[in-house]
Amino acid sequence: MTEQIRRVLVRSLAEVTIEQVPAPVPGDDELLVRTTVVGVCGSDTHAAAGHHPFIDLPYHPGHEAVGTVAATGSGADDFAPGDRVIVEPNLYCGGCAQCRSGRYNICQELKVFGCQTPGAMADLFTIPADRVHRIPDGMTDFQAALVEPLATPVHAVAKAGDLTGRTVAVLGAGPIGLLSLIAARHAGAARIAVTDLLPGKRERALRLGADTALPADAPDLVAQAHAALGGSADVVFDCVAREQSMAQATGLVAKGGHVVVVGVGAAGATPIRLDLVQDREIRIEGTLMYTSDDYRAAMSLIASGAVGPADFVTATYTLEDAAKAFAASLDPEQVKVLVTVDGP
Template sequence: MIQAVMTSPGKIEFREIPVPEIGDNEVLIKIMRIGICGSDIHVYHGTHPYTGYPVVQGHEVSGQIVKLGSNVTGLKVGDAVTVQPQVYCGRCYPCTHGRYNICEELKVMGFQTTGMASEYFAVDSKKVLRLPDGISYDEGAMVEPLAVAVHALRRSSDINGKKVLVLGAGPIGNLVAQSAKGMGAEKVMITDLSDYRLGIAEKCGIDFCVNPDKKDLREALIENFGPDRADLILECVGVNSTIEQAINCARKGTDIIVVGVFGQKVNVDMGLVQDRELRLIGTLMYMEEDYIKAIEMIQQKKVSLKPLITNHFPFKEYLKAYEYIEKQRDHAMKVMIDVHE
């Protein structure tokens, strides 16, 4: 089989290796789709702080089971599936208290351990979730980023009936906003400096799409949510200006969920955080129940994923996909690698 290996920033080699043998508790998956995310792009640029080279990427995937280990139950050959890419120790405090997503020794496939950018991939069956009939391989590869959004929203209290502000309309921000609606939020507003991304959000049914360069954010909040503004704010960009916006426009007692990955240290006005009793809440990845909820929302058509998929590239054109993302910048949302048709 062929495996894509990023040997150094911006360089990918395709190597012929044997199809992996599976253990008694594993399944062999024929990989169909791989989604490229923002963290993958950091690896492409050599700026990911926790990834070395060579590395096999691929953590947003869908595929089909072609072989089962002797101990595997609940799955069968031919099932369409997706995979949870975390590798955790099971021994540390978070793991033994039901929070393996923040394991002290956490590794993620495609970053600190081998990812799924191969024609076939062997993995522990416990990490595999079946995709119900009617969910496409494209949608299956987007379960992972959708689970990021679901987990982020669950870091606060129940959002049913709440007014939610999402800062950043990239793929994750868009999925956070859609998930908020799908999980019962009364109204959702999303912001971005890119009118193109705001247009995608509008196509996905987000209630209010605001460019803060053209409309004062506080005024927009009052206009669309009323004088009490947002009940919950989610920062999905990872830069100083947006976390500053979140703190400045929050009403007293608001939760601010920090979803964006910050590449640099930021200056936060902790005086406002203290005085207003704001809560800054971090979120990292997901757990199995978040995957299950994400799959449920796709099945029930509570989220619209097709408008986010910008382009497809064949497996052998993996590098061209990155070059496309570089050229398109704000116009590239979710780019898919088609490993098999």
């Protein structure tokens, strides 16, 4: 009889269930991976609420995935059962202009494992062998679970150019905002201001190295940030991506400065001050996911001790309690919620 596995199915925030399905079988160039840890991302809760512009309900989550190779396809002989791996979830075509130039994170046909395809919030999953990275010796599963979330800010910081000696504002102190703070500091930023609505998030930002952490709803936020930074910010990372945050970003950034949009915006139009963008020669740039270079940089940063689970992992749940994990992730005081999988 075909082995049955558990797999999470998300129909809505109120309907996160466990289904029993046949165990997947790896294709020639694929790996069969047994999940050990998988993160719940902000994109997951946005999708479950029906608010994500690129993820349709129902879906099978799990793109922040850590696991152990259980079996290999005939063409995946670079890996062996027992190898510990993390998933790089961008599934790209390899043939479009973006892929050919190395920017496969913006592939014309991009799909994301665990978003547009079944993910790793399950006992077992299959994945193309070229979409995983071996976990470095000595790195724990919880450390490895932070590689994917960190790779996005690493990519965003790289898009901003050389930050050495520059001033930075990070809007939003959720997981991506806090990791952007660390990545920007590692890249040489001289002073960093972080904003958030919640005092607990602002306190965490200060513990992680922010020079100042300001209430995001302060009516004089721009003036406070300018005073703390000694002037306008050279670079602003908008990890909120809403009308209010974009208005703050254009007010905070220096003439000739750079606004990097890291957060996933809602579908539809977002008003911005084009007069300021034009008059101040502000560069506004989006950033999507990462490439393998960003993954390697994220692994190196974690291995150095600059990013650790104690600062980010605030709750863990078993696979059977995936619904509780999604509910916990809605609590704005949480940072990173992990689901652990110990076999069927």
